Amino acid sequence: MDLISNLALGFSVALTPMALLICLAGVTLGMVVGVLPGLGAITAIAMLLPVTFYLEPTHALIMLSGIYYGAAFGGSTASILMNLPGTPSSAITALDGYPMAQQGKAGVALLVTALTSFAGGTIGIILLATLAPALVSVALSFSSAEYFTVMLLGLMAAVTLASGGPLRGFIAVAMGLLFGLVGADPQTGSVRYGFGLPELFDGLNMVAVVMGLFGVAEVLANIGRDNGRPSTNRMTLREMMPSRAELRQTIAPTLRGSAVGSIVGILPGTGVLVASFMAYALEKRVARDPDRFGKGAIEGISAPEASNNAATQTAFIPTLAIGIPGDAVMAIMLGALIIHGITPGPTVISSQPELFWGLVASFWIGNLILLVMNIPLVGIWVKLLSIPYRLLFPSIILFICVGVYTVNFSTFDVFVTLGFGLLGLAMRYAGLSAAPLLLGFVLGPMMENHFRRALTLARGDLMVFLERPISAVFLVLCLLFAISWILTARKARRARTA
Amino acid sequence: MNRFSSQNLLAAGLALAVAAIGLYGAWSMDLGSLRRIGQGAFPQAVSLLLLLMGLGVFALRAEPGPDRPALRPIVFVSAAMIAFALLLPLGGLGIAVVAATALCACASSESRVVETFGLGVLLAAGFAGLFVYGLGLNIPLLPE
Numbered sequence: 001m002d003l004i005s006n007l008a009l010g011f012s013v014a015l016t017p018m019a020l021l022i023c024l025a026g027v028t029l030g031m032v033v034g035v036l037p038g039l040g041a042i043t044a045i046a047m048l049l050p051v052t053f054y055l056e057p058t059h060a061l062i063m064l065s066g067i068y069y070g071a072a073f074g075g076s077t078a079s080i081l082m083n084l085p086g087t088p089s090s091a092i093t094a095l096d097g098y099p100m101a102q103q104g105k106a107g108v109a110l111l112v113t114a115l116t117s118f119a120g121g122t123i124g125i126i127l128l129a130t131l132a133p134a135l136v137s138v139a140l141s142f143s144s145a146e147y148f149t150v151m152l153l154g155l156m157a158a159v160t161l162a163s164g165g166p167l168r169g170f171i172a173v174a175m176g177l178l179f180g181l182v183g184a185d186p187q188t189g190s191v192r193y194g195f196g197l198p199e200l201f202d203g204l205n206m207v208a209v210v211m212g213l214f215g216v217a218e219v220l221a222n223i224g225r226d227n228g229r230p231s232t233n234r235m236t237l238r239e240m241m242p243s244r245a246e247l248r249q250t251i252a253p254t255l256r257g258s259a260v261g262s263i264v265g266i267l268p269g270t271g272v273l274v275a276s277f278m279a280y281a282l283e284k285r286v287a288r289d290p291d292r293f294g295k296g297a298i299e300g301i302s303a304p305e306a307s308n309n310a311a312t313q314t315a316f317i318p319t320l321a322i323g324i325p326g327d328a329v330m331a332i333m334l335g336a337l338i339i340h341g342i343t344p345g346p347t348v349i350s351s352q353p354e355l356f357w358g359l360v361a362s363f364w365i366g367n368l369i370l371l372v373m374n375i376p377l378v379g380i381w382v383k384l385l386s387i388p389y390r391l392l393f394p395s396i397i398l399f400i401c402v403g404v405y406t407v408n409f410s411t412f413d414v415f416v417t418l419g420f421g422l423l424g425l426a427m428r429y430a431g432l433s434a435a436p437l438l439l440g441f442v443l444g445p446m447m448e449n450h451f452r453r454a455l456t457l458a459r460g461d462l463m464v465f466l467e468r469p470i471s472a473v474f475l476v477l478c479l480l481f482a483i484s485w486i487l488t489a490r491k492a493r494r495a496r497t498a
Numbered sequence: 499m500n501r502f503s504s505q506n507l508l509a510a511g512l513a514l515a516v517a518a519i520g521l522y523g524a525w526s527m528d529l530g531s532l533r534r535i536g537q538g539a540f541p542q543a544v545s546l547l548l549l550l551m552g553l554g555v556f557a558l559r560a561e562p563g564p565d566r567p568a569l570r571p572i573v574f575v576s577a578a579m580i581a582f583a584l585l586l587p588l589g590g591l592g593i594a595v596v597a598a599t600a601l602c603a604c605a606s607s608e609s610r611v612v613e614t615f616g617l618g619v620l621l622a623a624g625f626a627g628l629f630v631y632g633l634g635l636n637i638p639l640l641p642e
Contacts, residue, residue, distance in 0.1 A: 174548040185537040193523040223571035394602040401582045411583040418579045430509035448540040460532035
């Protein structure tokens with residue numbers, strides 16, 4: 001009963017004309033940026049983050065999440081039509097989606113993507129609406145010790161899953177932690193790593209860090225690479241309809257994918273990429289004929305698409321219920337909440353019900369908009385792909401410059417963005433990924449704060465982290481991750497010597 | 499087996515450089531005690547860990563990395579962003595955007611003069627419309 005009245009509240013917020021308009025704008029902008037080559041969901045959110053500061057908090061979050069899943073969806077469109085995945089997660093869709101397009105079944109692939117994304121998203125939203133409030137009662141019993149260990153767990157997971165191995169992930173996280181410490185120490189008020197620059201006293205601007213690492217670095221890596229020309233053929237609705245057999249083939253993979261994605265999304269430190277990757281691997285394993293994968297198997301697009309959309313939604317569970325972001329995108333969302341003066345944590349759902357439930361309802365409306373928009377507008381997305389990169393990249397860089405500047409009206413932040421852009425490029429060539437760095441950047445100050453507070457409350461007794469049962473469970477999970485590194489390293493060494 | 503691939507060297511270099519700055523900046527900070535942890539404990543611990551990880555990279559096997567980035571985009575995109583930051587307070591949004599667009603376009607050999615100028619004007623008008631008129635922000639449009 002409670003759920004229904006809450007959802008009614010949510011829809012009353014999300015169905016106001018302004019909220020609908022903002023949801024539509026977010027989804028559309030997200031799709032446009034997501035379709036463009038070389039721009040993923042994180043870049044899209046980072047670029048448009050400053051614009052949302054001028055909206056009220058609920059609307060800002062509705063817009064940001066619209067951009068997020070819109071961009072994820074746009075990325076899939078680009079991968080299917082052009083084999084130009086904007087993000088690693090849509091690269092998995094390209095594995096089977098592009099071969100389908102080459103076989104003349106691009107329309108079917110696009111519609112199946114839209115349908116399975118919608119199904120996966122809906123399942124994720126249902127879980128979000130039921131699990132998040134339940135998790136709140138657990139989270140309310142959290143003290144600083146649990147907060148510290150659950151964040152540690154998130155970072156361990158991010159390190160474990162980082163591309164290039166745990167050592168590289170660890171380096172990225174540690175760098176992020178240090179960058180996060182710049183500025184005034186919340187407990188003593190003294191400035192750390194200020195180096196005499198008054199601009200650094202408030203810490204590094206998160207928007208500048210994100211835009212540099214993900215926007216500028218992306219552009220720098222892409223200039224000069226030929227992006228190819230698309231064949232702009234028109235598509236009719238009739239071509240897009242999957243046959244009944246094809247539809248039946250997608251049901252089980254969609255459900256399996258949604259299940260995988262929902263679980264992966266809730267875990268801290270894992271991202272959408274892991275969700276689609278695991279769903280694809282699972283489909284390949286359960287398939288009667290695994291050879292079809294990579295050659296246009298419809299399961300190969302429906303499972304990962306359902307999975308990443310389910311994960312996209314369930315990733316909001318820890319973010320909104322506990323206040324701990326699971327991946328880089330959620331870290332940005334959390335940052336946006338803080339900028340709007342809302343302290344993330346278990347009290348958000350009860351103190352701001354219209355924010356939480358409005359967001360939940362708008363997710364569903366947004367997913368519906370995506371489904372509806374995708375069908376008539378495919379032609380426009382294809383046209384967008386034919387914009388030459390020589391016009392695109394100056395526009396992106398300039399948008400980033402103006403956007404960063406408007407956050408604090410500070411030209412210093414533009415330099416910070418450039419610095420992190422160059423760092424992001426260097427990291428790319430060093431095989432370090434930027435997502436764990438951002439997670440460390442956001443979690444670092446919170447972790448330190450909780451660690452110090454936990455020890456002060458326990459009068460300096462380190463056992464506090466083991467004596468509290470939930471905290472001990474988190475620590476055991478951390479230990480399991482560490483053991484997995486050793487086992488993987490040993491296996492790799494044995495494989496090399498053999 | 500070549501352990502010192504440029505990819506590993508770069509990773510180690512980045513880690514060691516950030517760790518060195520971290521240690522340098524945290525050197526004089528107060529460590530505190532377990533009961534009352536000082537502001538220096540966390541930064542020093544993380545910097546030391548990063549230092550060890552940076553050294554640990556040398557134990558990794560060299561793997562073929564991506565191609566080296568081209569210098570031209572780095573130079574011109576950096577120049578464009580610096581020009582934007584310097585010109586905005588002096589010349590206003592219009593001049594800063596057009597100049598930065600022109601510099602930015604130099605990063606690619608495919609750019610064309612007239613087209614780039616048109617893009618710059620279009621972007622400046624777009625930003626003015628969105629941020630100044632749309633969101634009502636107080637950004638100077640023209641030199642004072």
